[in-house]
Amino acid sequence: MPVPGPGYSITVRLEAPPSASAAGDLTSAVGRAGGVITAFDVVESHNDRVVIDLTCNALSANHAKDITDTLETLPGIVVRKVSDRTFLVHLGGKIEISSKVPLRNRDDLSRAYTPGVARVCEAIAKNPDDARRLTIKRNTVAVVTDGSAVLGLGNLGPAAALPVMEGKAALFKKFAGVDAWPVCLDTQDTEEIIRAVELIAPVYGGINLEDISAPRCFEIEARLREKLDIPVFHDDQHGTAIVVVAALRNALRVVNKDIKDCRITVCGVGAAGSAIIRLLQAQTPGDIIAVDVDGIVHRDRPGLDSNLKSIAESTNRDNQSGRLHDALVGSDVFIGVSAPNLFGAAQVATMAKDAIVFALANPDPEIDPMEAQQHAAVVATGRSDFPNQINNVLAFPGVFRGLLDAHARTITDAMLLAAAAAIADVVDGDRLNASFIVPSVFDNTVAPAVAEAVRKAAAAS
Numbered sequence: 001m002p003v004p005g006p007g008y009s010i011t012v013r014l015e016a017p018p019s020a021s022a023a024g025d026l027t028s029a030v031g032r033a034g035g036v037i038t039a040f041d042v043v044e045s046h047n048d049r050v051v052i053d054l055t056c057n058a059l060s061a062n063h064a065k066d067i068t069d070t071l072e073t074l075p076g077i078v079v080r081k082v083s084d085r086t087f088l089v090h091l092g093g094k095i096e097i098s099s100k101v102p103l104r105n106r107d108d109l110s111r112a113y114t115p116g117v118a119r120v121c122e123a124i125a126k127n128p129d130d131a132r133r134l135t136i137k138r139n140t141v142a143v144v145t146d147g148s149a150v151l152g153l154g155n156l157g158p159a160a161a162l163p164v165m166e167g168k169a170a171l172f173k174k175f176a177g178v179d180a181w182p183v184c185l186d187t188q189d190t191e192e193i194i195r196a197v198e199l200i201a202p203v204y205g206g207i208n209l210e211d212i213s214a215p216r217c218f219e220i221e222a223r224l225r226e227k228l229d230i231p232v233f234h235d236d237q238h239g240t241a242i243v244v245v246a247a248l249r250n251a252l253r254v255v256n257k258d259i260k261d262c263r264i265t266v267c268g269v270g271a272a273g274s275a276i277i278r279l280l281q282a283q284t285p286g287d288i289i290a291v292d293v294d295g296i297v298h299r300d301r302p303g304l305d306s307n308l309k310s311i312a313e314s315t316n317r318d319n320q321s322g323r324l325h326d327a328l329v330g331s332d333v334f335i336g337v338s339a340p341n342l343f344g345a346a347q348v349a350t351m352a353k354d355a356i357v358f359a360l361a362n363p364d365p366e367i368d369p370m371e372a373q374q375h376a377a378v379v380a381t382g383r384s385d386f387p388n389q390i391n392n393v394l395a396f397p398g399v400f401r402g403l404l405d406a407h408a409r410t411i412t413d414a415m416l417l418a419a420a421a422a423i424a425d426v427v428d429g430d431r432l433n434a435s436f437i438v439p440s441v442f443d444n445t446v447a448p449a450v451a452e453a454v455r456k457a458a459a460a461s
């Protein structure tokens with residue numbers, strides 16, 4: 001059951017009579033409407049009335065409206081204004097650029113800008129590698145999107161994708177000190193995207209592709225990796241794969257199974273699912289059964305595109321066909337990155353003993369986690385209101401910190417696996433249990449551990 005959360009938080013400014021019972025009436029009304037009050041501030045007081053800012057969490061935008069309507073029906077209450085706190089956070093954007101050098105007088109100006117800067121330009125022209133030493137390149141990442149697959153919302157275009165990219169940039173800075181900048185391209189043409197990223201690449205030490213829909217994201221990433229001398233990382237693919245592999249490593253420790261003996265059903269073979277399968281394969285699991293909207297991916301299935309074809313050829317040892325429910329029978333692990341509400345407890349009961357279920361479709365998972373728990377030994381979701389949240393924030397800041405520090409020019413599976421192992425190892429044996437297979441996203445030891453692992457893997461490659 002979802003609970004009211006800060007994603008739908010409103011502040012209602014209202015006038016109330018100055019009676020002793022007014023506060024109680026207001027809080028009971030919010031409670032009756034299913035909201036949760038988080039702040040109650042009297043902002044003005046008069047003999048005949050008080051003005052109150054009532055802040056509460058709701059379940060959805062409609063629920064927030066219901067709460068406000070309920071307040072308006074109370075005798076003597078006048079609602080003056082409703083502010084959506086999420087929108088308030090976004091006013092004017094969430095990030096900014098600030099200068100690292102003093103610009104107090106003419107001397108400062110002459111060194112940071114003209115004429116002094118000219119000598120630095122000439123040095124870089126002579127030795128382009130100096131760009132990493134003398135510019136922002138060494139610490140800067142472009143967060144590139146075309147807005148074609150924004151969160152779970154679909155093709156919203158580049159401007160509507162910007163709040164997500166700003167948020168991503170803020171997370172890069174907060175967790176790893178990386179200066180990331182949103183680059184929202186006004187094109188969804190594969191060639192134009194590749195060319196645009198190629199043209200802006202000189203400024204950046206890495207490219208983080210974001211919210212670009214499958215299957216175009218595969219070609220865009222592969223071609224950019226060939227063309228550029230900086231690492232290119234599609235977070236929806238590899239960030240997810242890293243955290244899933246980390247979580248699975250610890251879940252298998254909880255149930256005492258070896259991945260080499262496990263049958264793993266992966267439902268969803270888009271951006272996330274394809275990358276998860278490929279990173280799992282680097283660990284030679286017993287078998288992987290891939291399932292998409294058309295059922296189990298097998299070698300005789302007609303109409304496979306090149307991505308599905310290569311997955312069909314490298315998974316599903318017995319070339320099984322059928323639907324998701326067939327794939328689940330006897331599986332040790334289910335990993336869902338597909339669509340909401342695809343199965344229930346009855347299907348989990350058909351899985352192997354001590355089953356592991358990662359139902360990661362957002363915002364609603366493939367199976368209600370409470371149902372999954374009836375038969376599974378370990379359950380994880382993408383949700384923050386349930387234990388074991390699989391969240392890419394555990395991976396991408398540390399991955400790029402490590403890549404930038406190593407001056408890496410490419411990114412390899414060995415680096416991704418090193419990052420996964422580092423995340424998993426943050427949860428030591430004393431803390432590991434079925435409800436704690438991944439560290440908290442606010443555990444500030446995660447990003448440094450991931451960065452260190454990626455730096456070492458880069459040095460070894």
Ligand SMILES: NC(=O)c1ccc[n+]([C@@H]2O[C@H](COP(=O)([O-])OP(=O)(O)OC[C@H]3O[C@@H](n4cnc5c(N)ncnc54)[C@H](O)[C@@H]3O)[C@@H](O)[C@H]2O)c1
Pocket residue numbers: 151152213214236240267268269270271272273291292293294324336337338339342360361362363381382383390391392
């Ligand atoms: N950390 C996380 O929790 C996390 C990370 C990445 C993606 N996700 C979630 O995973 C889902 C997929 O993301 P994506 O970027 O890979 O999307 P995508 O569009 O690239 O791929 C979706 C895949 O799901 C399959 N699918 C759709 N409906 C299905 C059904 N009824 N039965 C079986 N398969 C079905 C499609 O065939 C496709 O292979 C989204 O809900 C996303 O929010 C969660």
